[in-house]
Amino acid sequence: MFDMKFEDEAKGRVAFLTGRLDTKAAQDFEKMALSWECRNVVLDFTDLEYISSAGLRSILVLAKRLLPQGGKLVLFGMSGVVEEVFGVSGFDSFLPVARSREDALALLPE
């Protein structure tokens, strides 16, 4: 099961991802996220239990869309196998990973 809720802050949208971002969920996530009109996005991974390569790809697609318009994607709260997958795939080398929601918001451009 995958679920997502979000809140809008002054600098951008904070989305809380819950459950499993697998092949099927990644399609839904990508569709939703690409329809957002905000410039910056923070993804809260605290309750994300699982991510597959399809999930990583959907996040890459979102990051690539934000970058050319001067926006930024920042992640925080990852642990366990999700954190491991980010390390193994090298995604943690080009996507900023913050320690907390506050730190993540502080990394966003105005």
Added chain:
Amino acid sequence: MNDSSRPAPDAQENRAGFPGGERTWPASLDYLEEMRGFVMAVAEEGTLPPRRVSHLDLALEEIIVNICSYAYQTPPGELTIRIEDTPRSFSVEFVDNGVPFDPLSAEDPDVSRPLMERDVGGLGILLVRRIMDEVHYARRGSLNCLRIVVTKPE
């Protein structure tokens, strides 16, 4: 079962003595959850540490998606999954009769490239190679056989 004074059993005999099983589905993503459930039920009952069960979970999705997406030029084909849980390792074999397809022959994507140059392909197999202890591919007759192995701590 592990008495070293006995002659080493052949693989078939060995397989019979351990938890496991085999099932076949149409090679379609509609069956992904069933396939996953089949393997995870055995894995969760066994002696693998939880972190390794999570690795297995991920490898399953990556491989099944790969086979269902690429192995068949004219779907639907079939995908057989065979599990073997021994005191030393947990292994899963994926057998399909699709076009010859060795996922291990592809080069790993360059994971150090900058964001805008990052490609979206090849990541699944990269993850499988890095989180599994062994990955083997063999073409046997008209079959693709991919086997993943998680070794257990001594």
